[in-house]
Amino acid sequence: MSEQRKPGFETLAIHAGAAPDPSTGSRALPIHQTTAYVFEDADHAAALFNLQTVGFIYSRLTNPTTAALEARLAALEGGRGGIVCASGHAAQVLALFPLMSPGDEVVASTKLYGGSVQQMKNTYPKFGWKAVFVDPDDPENFRKAITPKTKVLFIESLANPGGVVCDIEAIAKIAESAGVPLLVDNTLATPYLCRPIEYGATLVVHSTTKFLCGTGTSMGGAIVDSGKFDWSRGGKFPSLAGPEPAYHGLNFYETFGDMAYTFHGHAVGLRDLGPSQAPFNAWVTMLGIETLGLRMERHCANAQKVAEYLEKHPAVAWVNYAGLPSNKYNKLARKYLPKGAGSIFTFGVKGGYAAGIKLVDSLELFSHLANIGDAKSLVIHPASTTHRQLTEEQRIAAGAGPDVVRLSIGIESVEDIIADLDQALRQTNQPAAKAAE
Ligand SMILES: *Cc1c(COP(=O)(O)O)cnc(C)c1O
Numbered sequence: 001m002s003e004q005r006k007p008g009f010e011t012l013a014i015h016a017g018a019a020p021d022p023s024t025g026s027r028a029l030p031i032h033q034t035t036a037y038v039f040e041d042a043d044h045a046a047a048l049f050n051l052q053t054v055g056f057i058y059s060r061l062t063n064p065t066t067a068a069l070e071a072r073l074a075a076l077e078g079g080r081g082g083i084v085c086a087s088g089h090a091a092q093v094l095a096l097f098p099l100m101s102p103g104d105e106v107v108a109s110t111k112l113y114g115g116s117v118q119q120m121k122n123t124y125p126k127f128g129w130k131a132v133f134v135d136p137d138d139p140e141n142f143r144k145a146i147t148p149k150t151k152v153l154f155i156e157s158l159a160n161p162g163g164v165v166c167d168i169e170a171i172a173k174i175a176e177s178a179g180v181p182l183l184v185d186n187t188l189a190t191p192y193l194c195r196p197i198e199y200g201a202t203l204v205v206h207s208t209t210k211f212l213c214g215t216g217t218s219m220g221g222a223i224v225d226s227g228k229f230d231w232s233r234g235g236k237f238p239s240l241a242g243p244e245p246a247y248h249g250l251n252f253y254e255t256f257g258d259m260a261y262t263f264h265g266h267a268v269g270l271r272d273l274g275p276s277q278a279p280f281n282a283w284v285t286m287l288g289i290e291t292l293g294l295r296m297e298r299h300c301a302n303a304q305k306v307a308e309y310l311e312k313h314p315a316v317a318w319v320n321y322a323g324l325p326s327n328k329y330n331k332l333a334r335k336y337l338p339k340g341a342g343s344i345f346t347f348g349v350k351g352g353y354a355a356g357i358k359l360v361d362s363l364e365l366f367s368h369l370a371n372i373g374d375a376k377s378l379v380i381h382p383a384s385t386t387h388r389q390l391t392e393e394q395r396i397a398a399g400a401g402p403d404v405v406r407l408s409i410g411i412e413s414v415e416d417i418i419a420d421l422d423q424a425l426r427q428t429n430q431p432a433a434k435a436a437e
Pocket residue numbers: 087088089090113115116156160185187188206207208209210219220221372
């Protein structure tokens with residue numbers, strides 16, 4: 001490849017971060033299943049511990065296999081550096097850790113993955129962090145909620161599960177004018193469909209557990225930093241642009257510039273919080289990413305066909321898929337997700353709760369489980385599972401009303417996916433389901 005050519009997405013997805021192993025010639029990425037790394041001598045060890053040289057000390061902080069995944073994700077998102085960790089939820093805590101102090105606030109979208117809302121509502125207060133929730137459909141809601149204590153805005157590019165698309169560019173401008181970073185959870189879109197940094201996001205987080213891994217086998221999370229934020233701005237981020245007590249008063253931003261956030265994530269975040277990713281999980285995720293473009297293309301094409309089919313089905317009350325021209329997010333989807341609106345969406349089955357249960361029990365090709373972004377088609381009825389503990393009113397507010405069914409469309413033959421939905425929907429129309437309405 002000549003120097004001037006910028007490699008395409010699919011090329012980066014296969015090559016970024018994983019050149020042949022120089023010591024063995026191994027073409028595949030080695031799994032560095034090691035806890036620690038031998039120092040060359042005492043001076044080398046001292047330089048590593050002082051962050052004066054880059055290298056490996058202990059796998060809680062860095063590991064060559066997880067580092068390959070970090071480099072690949074940074075390349076795919078168009079960012080400067082990456083940090084991978086044990087799960088998507090760990091990534092969210094790790095991402096906020098250098099930004100927040102007790103008393104600080106995150107302004108978050110109300111339309112987030114349910115687990116993220118729970119994490120923010122129930123666990124952040126234990127760190128002294130406060131989450132303020134706003135409806136992202138009007139970006140101005142973020143501006144109104146920002147206070148001097150606000151340290152970050154938090155949205156999902158394409159939200160799980162409602163097919164909500166956020167106006168990333170408008171929200172990024174509001175973050176910029178307030179002098180705070182915009183953090184985007186890009187799990188459902190993946191960098192194949194949307195690259196939030198191109199629209200002004202500072203940080204991107206992922207649950208790599210989903211499409212990036214792609215096979216429903218390996219938990220993982222990631223943070224990618226754009227490297228574009230001035231952490232010394234307004235004195236708001238002392239962990240990144242003030243003296244760090246753990247490293248003799250080292251100022252990360254002065255010392256590492258656009259790599260400050262990434263280095264801090266390893267040298268302080270992973271070191272002190274500890275949710276490192278297993279090298280094997282990073283290796284499986286690297287394999288998955290090699291086919292990300294091909295899979296996402298098929299995921300989106302299948303989801304589009306299934307959504308169009310369901311929209312016309314007599315047993316279906318409504319379909320919430322941003323790829324449908326009738327959808328309220330279709331215009332934003334065409335701007336931010338021009339290659340497809342992802343493969344996760346909800347629909348309403350006529351007959352309410354009883355019909356929803358009948359449907360999930362009748363599906364054969366679909367697996368009934370609490371996951372998304374697998375090559376296999378997945379289904380869940382939130383009211384009877386993930387949102388079971390809530391009251392009926394809370395369920396409806398969370399988009400998990402009695403009739404809501406969430407699909408994660410896989411990459412099987414689309415005719416088989418549709419045939420399975422058709423036979424299961426027919427069963428919801430049975431008198432038993434009708435009587436339970
Ligand atoms: C699954 C998911 C998470 C949490 O990730 P885990 O890997 O399960 O910890 C966060 N955000 C979104 C959008 C998700 O779908």
